[in-house]
Amino acid sequence: MARCMSLLARLRKRTRPLMSPAFACPTQISSGNRTTGRVPGKAADPTQWIGTAPMLVLAGCSDRQSALHAHGANARRIFDLIWSFGAVAAATWLLVMLLLAAALLRQCPADATRSPLETDPHQERRLACAVTSAVALTVLVLIMLTTASFFAGKSIASLSGTETLTVRITGHQWWWEVRYPKDEPSQAIVTANEIHVPVGEPVKVELDSPDVIHSFWVPNLAGKRDLIPGRPSELTLIADKPGIYRGQCAEFCGYQHAHMAITVVAESREAFDAWQSRQDAAAPAPDGDEGRRGQQAFLSTGCALCHTIRGTHASGTIGPDLTHLASRRALAADTLAMTPGALAAWIADPQSMKPGAKMPRIALSADDLNAVVTYLGSLE
Amino acid sequence: MRHRPVADVSHLPTYDFGAASPMWWGTLAFIALEATGFALAIGTYFYLAVLARRWPIGAPAPDLLPGTAILIILVASIVPNHLVELWARRQDLAKVRLGIVVMSIVGILPLIVRIWEFPALRISWDQNAYGSIVWFLLGLHTTHLLTDVGDTFVLAVLMFTQQGKAGRRFSDVSDNAFYWDFVVVSWVVLYLVIYWAPRM
Amino acid sequence: MSGIAGKSAEPQQEALKGVRDTGLEEARLRAFLAHTWRTPKGLYGWLVTVDHKLIGRRYIVTAFLFLILAGLSAVAMRFQLAQSEAGHIGPDLYNQLFTMHGTTMMFLFAVPVMEAFAIYLVPLMIGTRNVAFPRLNAFSYWVYLFGGLMIWVAFAFETGADAGWFSYVPLAGPEYGIGKRPDFWAQMVTYTEVSALAVAVEIIATVFKQRAPGMSLDRIPLYVWSVLVTAFVILFAMPAVMVSSTMLILDRLVGTKFFDPTAGGDALLWQHLFWFFGHPEVYIIFIPATGFVSAILPTFVRRPVFGYLGIVLSLVAIGFLSFGLWVHHMFATGLPQLGESFFTASSLMIAIPSGIQIFCWIATIWGGRPIFATPMLFVLGFIFTFVIGGLTGVMVASVPLDLQVHDTYFVVAHFHYVLVGGAVFPLLGAVYYWFPKISGRMLSERLGRWNFWLVFVGFNLTFFPMHILGLQGMPRRVYTYPPASGWGEMNLFISLSSLVVVAGFALFFLNILLSLRNGRIAGDNPWRASTLEWATTSPPPSYDFSRLPVVTHREPLWAEPDLLPVVEGLRVDAREVLAGTVADAVPQLRVPSADNSIWPLLSAIAVGGAFLGSIYTPWAVVWGAIPVSIGFICWFWPKGEPEDEE
Ligand code: HEA
Ligand code: HEA
Ligand code: CUA
Ligand SMILES: [Cu+2]
Secondary structure (H helix, E strand, O other), X not given: OHHHHHXXXXXXXXXXXXXXXXXXXXXXXXXXXXXXXXXXXXXXXXXXXXXXOHHHHOOOOOOOOOOOOOOOHHHHHHHHHHHXXXXXXXXXXXXXXXXXXXXXHOOOOOOOOOOOOOOOHHHHHHHHHHHHHHHHHHHHHHHHHHHHHHHHHHHHHOOOOOOOEEEEEEEEOOEEEEEEOOOOHHHOXXXXXXXXXXXXXXXXXXXXXXXXXXXXXOOOOOOOEEEEOOEOEEEEEOOOOOEEEEEEOOOOOOOOHHHOEEEEEEEOHHHHHHHHHHHHOOOOOOXXXXXXXXXXXXXXXXXXXXXXXXXXXXXXOOOOOOOOHHHOOEEOOOOEEOOHHHHHHHHHOHHHHOOXXXXXXXXXXXXXXXXXXXXXXXXX | OEEEEEEEOOOXXXXXXXXXXXXXXXXXXXXXXXXHHHHHHHHHHHHHHHHOOOOOOXXXXXXXXXXXXXXXXXXXXXXXXXXXXXHHHHOOHHHHHHHHHHHHHHHHHHHHHHHHHHHHOOOOOOOOHHXXXXXXXXXXXXXXXXXXXXHHHHHHHHHOOHHHHOHHHHHHHHHHHHHHHHHHHHHHHHHHHHHHXXXX | OOOOOOOOOOHHHHHHOOOEOOOOOHHHHXXXXXXXXXXXXXXXXXXXXXXXXXXXXXXXXXXXXXXXXXXXXXXXXXXXXXXXXXOOOOHHHHHHHHXXXXXXHHHHHHHHHXXXXXXXXXXXXXXXXXXXXXXXXXXXXXXXXXXXXXHHHHHHOOOOOOXXXXXXXXXXXXXXXXXXXXXXXXXXXXXXXXXXXXXXXHHHHHHHHOOOOOOOHHHOOHHHXXXXXXXXXXXXXXXXXXXXXXXXXXXXXXXXXXXXXXXXXXXXXXXXXXXXXXXXXXXXXXXXXXXXXXXXXXXXXXXXXXXXXXXXXXXXXXXXXXXXXXXXXXXXXXXXXXXXXXXXXXXXXXHHXXXXXXXXXXXXXXXXOXXXXXXXXXXXXXXXXXXXXXXXXXXXXXXXXXXXXXXXXXXXXXXXXXXXXXXXXXXXHHHHHHHHHHXXXXXXXXXXXXXXXXXXXXXXXXXXXXXXXXXXXXXXXXXXXXXXXXOHHHHHHHHHHHHHHHHHHHHHHHHXXXXXXXXXXXXXXXXXXXXXXXXXXXXXXXXXXXXXXOOOOOOHHHHOOOEEEEEEOOEOOOOEEEEEOOOOOOEEEEEEOOOOOOHHHHHHHHHHXXXXXXXXXXXXXHHHHHHHHHHHHHHHOOOOOOOOOO
């Protein structure tokens, strides 16, 4: 009982969500002990889970979520376009400001007696000439810009049709369901909020939403694309270099639109295949009493109504598939780092971590909570 | 500022017909905005029709009878409508009184028939998007009809009071006739959309 | 009837019925007109008046009150966004805040304030005594007021709209919309539509028919042109949102399936309908603002605007083109390539007429001698900022480029540059410019300068960094963001800078309050401007002009600096205005102008009640129709003398 109280007290202290991991470099994350609210008892060392995640295989450290750090063909074309449009815009603005300044500073002979209606016809003609040329120049610039835009669009469109892999993404309020379809539909890999892709290969991302409109956007890799109920769509992604790229839902979708992030992990083909075969496997049976108790609690307290863990009879589809939960980098669409403490905090009270999230608070005893955390933590 | 009179307007009349009167322009502006509303609703109809795999969705094409009856009544009403307009311009009070009563009755007839028209659509508004849009179109036109008939009624009553003798009333009657033409034309278009588009 | 003059004058006038102003001595004339056009004293007068100046003034004040509310919501949002993962405001409230901010700014501030100025200024500028349908004008104000009050009262009771100012379905639809929130939003839109459409109709009829004799099309002041074009844009754009908000209400209330993809409906249908209105909407705000610029500029450079015809044609072109760009708000929904290119091209095309205006203004300055009074400062600030906003508009019009910046702070920066820089700056300039006319007193120039520099500098410091934030990947409409994003410092900077803007606005309101009591007396024409509103007293009398002016030149008061040509022969014992031909403004009719009436208010209450009730039951529309019809019948029922009515 006392343990229970102290646990809750510690959880309550931590009211704000934790640092989101996908923003930072992998190396930083692996030393990430800055999480509070560690669950006492036998819960595993947080670094242990993360250490086993395949991210250390990755070479580079990834940039922040930004359209200015393009790491894919699609984003790179747009990046060039941003620069050229930006430069033209800046030049145009400067030119207009220079004209304005010149007009203001021009010394005009002051003549108080002159009626405002007396204008110099000679000057009027010169002004008409100047305005006409400025308009002609504007038309020219606009034609240039339209052409540039058209060709960038075409070159991006030409990426589609060359894909070697398909990922099916379903947007939910407020998390992403990720599915790697297989010939046999029941064999598909299902995970959440984290996509793995092989570096350098075009990936077809099929998008759909069963509830409201979301928008799939990983700025370092590509422009965004809306997920509209009843209108499936698709997008082509290429990552040029290994890394972890954060993306975020870009269409306002309700309470937790702010916490609907997605992570793209780009890795070598071998690492990707290895990841795929790990994900293919069903969840291992828990070893140890704590784990078994956790599984028991999980299956009997309603979690199974909403979550699937392949290899158990938990087959709910309302929430994310948890079969390989611990292999993911973050919880609840990058709301919390994947640590035992965060996991416990999430399960104990998802509504204070992510107000409005579609996972209810389920009362678990402290022991059950710990056990569930241990069990889920073992699902790599 | 000091003034310098340069013109005398005292001889000008205080009312006139058609484009001379500001009211006519007001009426035209209202017609323009309502026509835009109809056009967008019709646009919606075809937008949904193009999206649907089969159109109409889950229902047979609407029954032609009541809609066609209304069409006939409305098209026929153009005759008395223009007579009233003519009499109004001639400022013939007795004939205008008769005509406006006739127009009030003519206005009620389609509203009565419409009671059978809604079921003749053979779909409910909440069944699917097709049902929603045809009810919407019909509803729009009904509101439109109701307001204009209401207007005609009030004007008819006015014509029999002392107010009816004022010259401006004739101008009002003429504007009312102008608007009625729009009610008729809009039904011709809506009729084609609602009844014949699904039969294409 | 003619209590002041006793018996009417000469016999031949007797035959023409009523007392005329012909030959009437000025003091007596004014006494007559003041009696005929008066608004009763006290509260009752306030409720029944149809004077376009009183209605325009209350419209302006109301719109600025909504600006304060919406501005304070923005300040609250900035407070929450100042740090990453701040806990001041949770998602529920934040979502309501940005929705209320955007909705109020667009529907309850920017559009109405532009209409308000038009209602006040147009009759004065074209030399008539009231708008064409004065009671409709009164009605439009009440409907607007009720709509605004309704949504803010709902917000106070935690039923504030929370699906964004364009309320996309399905988020705002029957399944995902929370409680009655989207219903209040949709009905508020209906109210503001009704009032905007009413104003548009009356502006069109007024400008077409009631211009002073001699004010042919090529002599219409540019501001009036801009308002006329805007009225047409309203006329053809607002019905779209009327149709769509009605469909939304029906989907939510009686289960229609317009937007339900499982029953043949479509979520994108909403976006098409909304933006078919929504894009013209931004020009409804922007076009009158360019009119302010064209009105202010010539006065402070002491010469007519360069390129009158070019500017008129640009205004018309912008009005037309604005209907061909709505899809540029929907690039991320995915379009066929060809469609993309079409909407990119049409969006870029609108840069041409905008450019023409900018170049003509610069040419005007070039050919004149600028005087740096506060209104002029705002005009210069406008050019500086609006061109930035226009150019970022050109950037987002490129489909691929937009796919990166759509729904990020880059777009937030774009539209604040065009809305605040492009519309609010000219508006503030307009307040400084016409305040003397409206109140009879000058605003303080010293405070005015402080006001300008604080708002101008604060604005740019607040919104320029948002471009960078957007490119760095910060989406809009997020109530918080993670610390590792690296957006924290810039957001803090933005939030602090926004306080400078607020300080600038505070000075603005302070200046108004102080000057109302202590401002220098203005006189009829303190700026020595050229348009007709300056030919009458400040503030203008209830009848605007004691004798209706005749126009002989595009800049009437510069052409006739001493003696204003006027017409004679109008009645002074009944409200009467002149109506003329559309193209050449040759007088055709002396039309009666409506008297004060309580029925516009009562009708507005009836209409408002029906709309409000329909949020809860569709029957409200049916039952509400009864009081609404009674209201309208009484409104239009002529009374007294046959010619006394509208
Ligand atoms: C007053 C309001 C106003 C004005 C005037 C404009 C003007 C323009 N806007 Fe803007 N816009 C908004 C208000 C406005 N906008 C709002 C509110 C939104 C967001 C709604 C929301 O999502 O909430 C928006 C969003 C918006 C989008 C959608 C972005 C997105 O959601 O991803 C786009 C895309 O094309 C766009 C384009 C343009 C263009 C091309 C112009 C052009 O008219 C600009 C033309 C002007 C110039 C170009 C400057 C002057 C010209 C010269 C000096 C000549 C020289 C120029 C060249 C050589 C190029 N706007
Ligand atoms: C004309 C339109 C207009 C104007 C003037 C403004 C003005 C401001 N806006 Fe506005 N904004 C919009 C239209 C406008 N906005 C729209 C349409 C949206 C999109 C909404 C949506 O996504 O749905 C938006 C969204 C928006 C966002 C994005 C929110 C998000 O996506 O999460 C932000 C964030 O910073 C913001 C900030 C501001 C600020 C700081 C100001 C400042 O300029 C405000 C200045 C402050 C004041 C004007 C208040 C002055 C008050 C006083 C001085 C108090 C005095 C007190 C008394 C006299 C009693 N706005
Ligand atoms: Cu999903 Cu925003
Ligand atoms: Cu637009």
